Amino acid sequence: MSKTHVTTKVNGDTVEFLADPRASLLDCLRDNLGLTGTKEGCGTGDCGACSVTLDGTLVCSCLVLGVEAEGREIGTIEGMAEDKELHPLQRKFIEHAALQCGFCTPGFLVAAKALLDQNQNPTEEEVRYWLAGNLCRCTGYDKIIRAVMDAAAELRGEAA
CATH class of the missing domain: 3.10.20.30 (Beta-grasp domain)
Structure with a gap:
């Protein structure tokens, strides 16, 4: 072919x-x-x-x-990173220990960025709904949700 x-x-x-x-x-x-x-x-x-x-x-x-x-x-x-500077989502995933083996992390980060590109002020429920298509077997979801919410606040210019 x-x-x-x-x-x-x-x-x-x-x-x-x-x-x-x-x-x-x-x-x-x-x-x-x-x-x-x-x-x-x-x-x-x-x-x-x-x-x-x-x-x-x-x-x-x-x-x-x-x-x-x-x-x-x-x-x-x-x-995601620009000029060798980590995106706020990447930094927050590290700060919140929202990754372990890292296999699912790229998918979570891309999905979370797609959400925040559309809505920089999501509710926790919206973040959970948006990321429902991503599965993690190591970390669980609470740290990931907290990292996304914290990154959203930073992108809005709010102090963490």
């Missing part, structure tokens, strides 16, 4: 790659572009480990074909 040429933006940079028409966006990110921060947990869209944004919308990259990225914009965990 012939490969398809794909031109897309990933974390603000235009990239090109050849994709097998049946390859998932997750596989293209990891195998074609070397962006291994996005993880495969289940391959069925149930765990959230492979969360990325596609044109600003949170998606499970294991459920999107790589060829569907043509002409679109993708955001991954590798694009």
